[in-house]
Every structure is written in C-alpha cells, then in structure tokens.
Amino acid sequence: DTAVSQTPKYLVTQMGNDKSIKCEQNLGHDTMYWYKQDSKKFLKIMFSYNNKELIINETVPNRFSPKSPDKAHLNLHINSLELGDSAVYFCASSLRRQAIYGYTFGSGTRLTVV
C-alpha cells in the first residue's frame, strides 16, 4: 500500500484553467504539507495542515487554495493557471510529535502549463 499517494502524476493544461491535485496518506499522520519543486530542483514549502487546520501558508498566491477534509487528505486547487506554475508539486505527511522520524513524501505531480 502506498503511504502517501498523489493524483494525478502528470498534469498538462492550458493557461487560465483551474486544476486540482489530490493527496491521501494512510500512515495515521496528523500533519500534511504541499511543497513545490521548481525547474532548478529547489523545494519550498507552500502549505501545512495539522488535523485539518492550516498552520503554514508561505506567501503563496491566493490562486492556490488547499483543502483538508480530514487529516488523511490534503488537496490543492489552483485557479487561473499561469506558465510560472509549472513545477513538480509534492505532498508530504508527518506525525507532529514524532517529526524526528522524518517526513514521508508522495511521488509528486508534474504540472505543465502551456
């Protein structure tokens, strides 16, 4: 069973469209994250949720809206997609009180905006 699963793995779409990426974890973790990896491979956190509560929002355009229906799911919705949104988006999860054990990442969603 995949611990952190993201769908879709690849997403190609036109500028101006709205798209969603879904993430689910079956590890019993209470904290989930979205990271963005740009074309230079730099990884930066976008959002973090703990038990469905937003705890980190790192100066991300408000076209990006995360939603966490429960602590096992964290979805990312992007409105009015722009060329600069092309990147790989990683979902991750951790157990807040045991963060020393690392963060488990999903396999990534490669978003290409044309």
Place this chain on the structure above:
Amino acid sequence: AQKITQTQPGMFVQEKEAVTLDCTYDTSDPSYGLFWYKQPSSGEMIFLIYQGSYDQQNATEGRYSLNFQKARKSANLVISASQLGDSAMYFCAMREGQGAQKLVFGQGTRLTINP
C-alpha cells in the same frame, strides 16, 4: 538568508569509492533536526538519515552516515562503497524547533557514480 547551503552542485565519483556531500546550516534555535533525502531520476523523495541537534553520536543508516559538526554547523552526508544506484539528487534539509512543521531544503547536489 539561506538556511541550508549545499555548495556542490554536482559530484562525480567512481563506483565503490566513498563520497561526502557537504551541507552547512544556519539557525539560532538550540533545538533542530537535520535530514538528508535522495531524489532519483524517477522523482520520488526518499528519506535517508536524520540527526537531532541534541544527539551525542553521529547518525548512521547502513552505508549512510552523517558527519555532524555542531560548532561548525555542518551536517555532511557520507556514503560508503558507492553504487551505481546511488546516482541521484541529494537534498539536505532542516527542521527548526520541536514544534516546527516545515522542512527547509538546500539547493541539492547531483551525484553521479561512474562504473
């Protein structure tokens, strides 16, 4: 200010040799954690090793060890007896504070193992 610095954009090593990937960090928090992740060409992020700021001994996991020099604020990853499958991007990352919920990553080092 850059919190995590990896100064080696690329490294080329012969198979079976040991390799050290450099990582320096910057924090004023006495409690922090340092992580290394591997990202092969397939794209997934694989957790390799963790070092806590209060850990007395350097962390080891199989062929991976972390050379933790607290006074110098460095946390270099050492891979012994490198294998072709070790070719990948390697990222150093830091979590500040006990309750902090985010990892801050370095720029990464692309390691290539030559046969």
